Amino acid sequence: MRTVCLNGQWDFLADLDPRYHVYNPRVPIPTMVRPDVNRRHWRKVTVPGVWQKYAQRYDIFEGVCIFSREFDAGEVSAQAAARLRFSGVNYLARVFVNGQEAGSHETGYTEFVIDVTGKLVSGRNHVAVIVDNRVAVTKWPACFGYFNYGGIHRDVVLEIIDSPxxxxxxxxxxxxxxxxxxxxxxxxxxxxxxxxxxxxxxxxxxxxxxxxxxxxxxxxxxxxxxxxxxxxxxxxxxxxxxxxxxxxxxxxxxxxGFRTIKVVDGRICLNDRPVHLKGICHVFDSEETGLVMTRGQIDRDISMLKSLGCNAVRTHYPMDRAFYEACDEAG
Incomplete structure (x- = not known):
């Protein structure tokens, strides 16, 4: 399997009239996701990221935005299977590859995979993602209890399988x-x-x-x-x-790690020994990066949890894979 990391610089545009540009039934493939669209005046942004941190003008923006970039897929054989793996996009995502709609996903914190077999060409390719975080389109309650960030806030990787x-x-x-x-x-x-x-x-x-x-x-x-x-x-x-x-x-x-966990007489037992869970509710939010969790920030948070004597943590939504790995390491 070959992988191509698509983190890094993307072109970004906030769509102020999505009913016309994105959700127009007369235009099934929005013009803005085409590879040949002029993106000269689009903002250059970093993915993973959330648009509330891209500029002050997006501080409290809830709406529809478009992310777009080109990438080199190398040699792609006719038999190759390919997929795009998104670790997290909040909230509703539509994915386009070389001007073709490849798939969509709803919910902002779960990893998802889009099959793009047959949509790639050798050499340069184009991917675009329409992201919609409007409260009106979510299945969550209107009052989240935490800030409603929008964007591609976790890793993006292209996986190409063309050999055993x-x-x-x-x-x-x-x-x-x-x-x-x-x-x-x-x-x-x-x-x-x-x-x-x-x-x-x-x-x-x-x-x-x-x-x-x-x-x-x-x-x-x-x-x-x-x-x-x-x-x-x-x-x-x-x-x-x-x-x-x-x-x-x-x-x-x-x-x-090797361990057993079960409930005996109403008590949680880890490796056949009763364990008393001590933890807190953890909702990540960084002043600098919003939802984007760097490994340094993860290690800092877990270090603080350990210093408080915690051996457990409750989260409101699936966390980044790196968070679970850091928890495994720290105990």
Whole structure:
């Protein structure tokens, strides 16, 4: 799998008459999302970002805005599958690639993927996103309880699959008779005869064949220390796709913790020991970046939580992936 990061500079325009430009039934593909539209006077902005922080004139603006940029996709073969992965756009997003509508998504804090297979060309391409954060179009209550930012506020990545590749890798840990087990499963795109998958974690490794474009592996009796707030041990799992000669074609590396959690007699037990949850409600809002959470800001917040003795946090909406990773690290 090849990836192209689309973070960085985008062209930006606030649409002050969306009923005519964006939601005009006589114009199914809005003019402003076409690759050849003149964007010379559009504002240059940074993605991830929220438009309330782009300029003072957008401080309290709720409406429809258009984001647009070009990018180089490299060589795109006829068989290639491609998708755009958006980690967060608030609130309603319509995505266009090279002037064609590719898909849409509603809700502002969940990751979504748009299939753009067949819409890319080799070399230069164009993507445009119409973002609508008007309260009237949301399914949330009119009174949010926090500020209604608008924009592409998390990462944007293009994924191109044109050769044998791992995909949708999932892991699951369990404890049986005092022994830890890890299961890894996933898909293999463009799988061929003789392909195999190898998994390695905590000094244990195993391998298996690819069957019907999928794999499932088990690592038994892993010599690990259980994850806990007092000792947040994480282990790296390496998953490799190999050809019949043992050559590595693709690889995924993820970090994971081993722990059990269940309710016993009305009490939450972590690793078979009762745990008292101590936490706060966390709604992120930065004076400088709004919804955009940098890793430095995440680490600062979690450090403050730990200093208060917290071992849990409640959020109103799905957080950025980096926030969960930082929580895993800090316990």
């Amino acid at each position: 590749s791992l995909d949708d890798v999932q892991i699951e840990t369990s404890l049986t008779n005092g022994k830890w087990m890890l299961k890894a499963r996933g898909l293999v795109r463009f799988a061929q005869s003789g392909h195999s998958v190898r998994a390695c974690c905590a000094g244990r490794n195993t391998a298996g064949d690819v069957t019907a474009g999928a794999f499932e592996l088990e690592l038994a009796d892993c010599p690990i220390e259980a994850w806990s707030p007092q000792s947040p041990c994480l282990y790296e799992l390496a998953v490799e796709l190999r050809d019949s000669q043992g050559v590595v074609l693709d690889e995924r590396r993820v970090r994971c």
